[in-house]
Amino acid sequence: MPETTLLAVSGIRREFGGVVVVDDVTFTVSGGEAVAVVGPNGSGKTTLLRCVVGADRADAGHVSFAGRRMSETDPWVRASVAAALDDLEFFPDLSVAEHLSLLAYAHGTPDVDAVDAVIVDLGLDGVRDQLPPTLSSGQRRRLALASCFVRPRRLLVLDEPEQRLDTDGRRWLVDKLLAEKAAGTAVLFASHDDEIVSRVADVRVDLER
Amino acid sequence: MRRLRRGHRHGQWADRAGDVYVIVLALIVIVGLVASSVHRVPVGALRVGDVPPLAATCLRAAAVLLAAGTVTLVLRTVGPVYAGPAGQAWLLATPGDRARWLRPRVVGLAVAATAVGALGGLALAGVGLRLALPGVPASGALVVATGALVLLGLAMALLAGQAADAVRPLRPSLPSPPDGARVDEPTHRPDWPRAVGRLLLAAGALVAAGAIAANGSRTGGIHIGATVSSAVGGVMVLAVVTIAIVSATRGIRAAGALDRASLTAGAALANSAMAATTSMDPSFLFGFVEARRLRRIGRVRRRRLVAPGPITAILVAETRRLSRHATVLVVFAALVGLPYVCAIVLTPVPVTLVRVLAGYVAVNGMAGGLRIVSRSAALRRSLGRTDGWLRGVHLVTPAVAAVAYVVATAWAGRTYPLPLDLLMAAGVLLAVLRAATRPPMVYDSAWLVTPFGLVPVGLITQVVRGLDLAIVVAVIFAFVIR
Numbered sequence: 001m002p003e004t005t006l007l008a009v010s011g012i013r014r015e016f017g018g019v020v021v022v023d024d025v026t027f028t029v030s031g032g033e034a035v036a037v038v039g040p041n042g043s044g045k046t047t048l049l050r051c052v053v054g055a056d057r058a059d060a061g062h063v064s065f066a067g068r069r070m071s072e073t074d075p076w077v078r079a080s081v082a083a084a085l086d087d088l089e090f091f092p093d094l095s096v097a098e099h100l101s102l103l104a105y106a107h108g109t110p111d112v113d114a115v116d117a118v119i120v121d122l123g124l125d126g127v128r129d130q131l132p133p134t135l136s137s138g139q140r141r142r143l144a145l146a147s148c149f150v151r152p153r154r155l156l157v158l159d160e161p162e163q164r165l166d167t168d169g170r171r172w173l174v175d176k177l178l179a180e181k182a183a184g185t186a187v188l189f190a191s192h193d194d195e196i197v198s199r200v201a202d203v204r205v206d207l208e209r
Numbered sequence: 210m211r212r213l214r215r216g217h218r219h220g221q222w223a224d225r226a227g228d229v230y231v232i233v234l235a236l237i238v239i240v241g242l243v244a245s246s247v248h249r250v251p252v253g254a255l256r257v258g259d260v261p262p263l264a265a266t267c268l269r270a271a272a273v274l275l276a277a278g279t280v281t282l283v284l285r286t287v288g289p290v291y292a293g294p295a296g297q298a299w300l301l302a303t304p305g306d307r308a309r310w311l312r313p314r315v316v317g318l319a320v321a322a323t324a325v326g327a328l329g330g331l332a333l334a335g336v337g338l339r340l341a342l343p344g345v346p347a348s349g350a351l352v353v354a355t356g357a358l359v360l361l362g363l364a365m366a367l368l369a370g371q372a373a374d375a376v377r378p379l380r381p382s383l384p385s386p387p388d389g390a391r392v393d394e395p396t397h398r399p400d401w402p403r404a405v406g407r408l409l410l411a412a413g414a415l416v417a418a419g420a421i422a423a424n425g426s427r428t429g430g431i432h433i434g435a436t437v438s439s440a441v442g443g444v445m446v447l448a449v450v451t452i453a454i455v456s457a458t459r460g461i462r463a464a465g466a467l468d469r470a471s472l473t474a475g476a477a478l479a480n481s482a483m484a485a486t487t488s489m490d491p492s493f494l495f496g497f498v499e500a501r502r503l504r505r506i507g508r509v510r511r512r513r514l515v516a517p518g519p520i521t522a523i524l525v526a527e528t529r530r531l532s533r534h535a536t537v538l539v540v541f542a543a544l545v546g547l548p549y550v551c552a553i554v555l556t557p558v559p560v561t562l563v564r565v566l567a568g569y570v571a572v573n574g575m576a577g578g579l580r581i582v583s584r585s586a587a588l589r590r591s592l593g594r595t596d597g598w599l600r601g602v603h604l605v606t607p608a609v610a611a612v613a614y615v616v617a618t619a620w621a622g623r624t625y626p627l628p629l630d631l632l633m634a635a636g637v638l639l640a641v642l643r644a645a646t647r648p649p650m651v652y653d654s655a656w657l658v659t660p661f662g663l664v665p666v667g668l669i670t671q672v673v674r675g676l677d678l679a680i681v682v683a684v685i686f687a688f689v690i691r
Contacts, residue, residue: 105522
């Protein structure tokens with residue numbers, strides 16, 4: 001049974017120069033629950049997720065996390081929300097393993113074995129000593145996902161996490177998201193993959209125009 | 210085909226001549242303005258009277274070597290030969306004789322580089338003669354010849370450098386040969402233009418250190434006569450001309466072997482430079498060059514990141530990152546020496562100006578982590594904590610660098626009490642923080658109408674953010690705190 005509401009999104013609206021991209025979107029996500037945002041290209045999935053985590057400012061509406069106003073600069077929110085959107089960056093001169101270890105340390109959970117396990121799970125073991133500019137786009141995508149799993153989180157926000165993952169990778173992703181739900185993490189993700197959505201999501205938010 | 214192309218070019222020559230005329234006119238106006246400004250500078254008030262001849266000779270030699278090394282490395286990075294989009298689409302994709310197309314262009318580029326180098330040498334010589342050191346035998350012609358030929362030689366050397374890089378065989382992962390089979394290992398040629406550039410820089414640094422030592426020990430008793438100066442200059446000129454001729458020959462011969470990757474790599478860098486110039490945002494170019502450098506490094510030695518807590522973990526990561534930027538450390542060391550070199554010939558006021566501005570550049574180089582964290586909201590979200598906490602932790606490295614810099618340069622022309630140097634360190638650090646926290650460029654800012662046309666005041670203030678505060682600190686220490 002889902003826990004109490006962790007994330008509450010109410011009446012979110014975002015427009016760019018008169019073009020409405022996200023129009024009056026409302027939903028909630030509870031602990032242990034997964035909400036999938038679906039829709040065709042250009043329907044505003046990424047924009048919605050960016051407004052939710054505070055990377056973009058909505059023109060109208062309200063986002064709250066655990067009863068508090070969601071503020072991107074709030075350290076409590078940063079400690080609780082792990083997001084892998086399209087703008088994630090890395091230190092270009094730290095190796096994959098060093099970057100992930102640094103994130104774990106920064107959040108106060110320096111578990112070397114856990115970091116190693118995430119590196120292996122996401123197929124980054126062969127590139128753990130490589131610098132980010134040398135990674136392929138798929139490997140960078142995996143590193144972005146890994147960045148979310150090496151640190152504590154109560155809410156996981158992922159933008160098309162299945163991108164650039166092969167069949168085994170997608171299978172792993174499904175199992176991982178189900179495990180996150182079982183651990184009580186709230187999951188909000190955008191996806192084009194019907195199989196992942198059907199197996200993981202408890203609620204669908206359809207942005208199809 | 211040629212007749213059709215010639216017919217198409219009717220009228221284009223007049224347009225091209227017009228463009229060349231405008232460019233030359235603009236250059237003459239700018240050079241004239243700079244020359245008249247330099248002429249008005251009261252050199253006598255800025256220059257010390259008694260410069261030991263040995264130190265002066267070492268200074269000139271060091272300046273030539275350092276300029277030679279810097280230009281070599283910069284040109285080696287840029288690579289002067291590249292194919293634009295039309296060339297890539299048509300000429301590189303055809304089975305035609307690439308050498309016949311490239312060689313005339315390489316020769317033309319060499320001639321143009323020679324002319325630019327000679328003009329640059331003349332300009333340097335002009336400044337050098339303007340700042341003629343008293344008591345040192347006149348060697349104006351030597352300065353002119355040395356300056357011009359050094360730049361000529363370097364321009365030539367880099368043409369060969371790119372060609373040599375292109376024909377260097379790759380190191381493929383060879384499968385294990387069957388029993389009895391012989392596999393020829395590909396030879397790996399060294400990157401000699403980069404090695405030459407580093408050698409020139411190292412030589413220049415050593416000679417500059419010699420100048421500082423000579424000035425410090427006041428070994429003015431060692432009189433360097435005109436004959437010795439000319440001999441030293443002559444040897445340098447001979448060496449540079451030899452490098453130039455050998456390099457130019459190699460470069461022109463190897464022009465036909467330039468492959469597509471070599472020609473298009475230069476185009477990518479040229480495009481980044483153009484984007485940086487057009488948008489007045491140097492991060493376009495620096496980011497591209499940095500990414501290319503890191504791709505060249507590729508893989509690093511595996512070392513676990515171990516620290517007692519988050520702050521030390523970030524500081525350990527900063528140290529690791531600096532260890533992969535050897536150039537930053539070398540530049541820092543060089544900028545520590547710069548005020549001492551200037552103190553040989555300049556009075557304390559300009560030396561203080563140089564000290565503060567060089568300190569800003571040196572410390573700014575150590576603030577890479579601060580810059581990355583300040584400019585990436587996504588990375589700050591990922592790392593957690595507050596923005597202030599993250600910036601504060603990443604300010605530790607530049608703060609240490611600022612204090613180290615002022616301590617290391619404390620004996621270069623300082624006329625005020627030593628504890629005030631801590632204020633200088635704080636001022637430099639604030640300037641670096643201001644530069645690192647520059648927000649994204651805004652292009653709809655104020656423009657000023659001037660006799661020279663529209664000047665983007667708003668853009669300029671954004672570009673010089675950080676440097677503006679460093680200049681204020683320099684002026685305060687040079688003219689107020691004395």
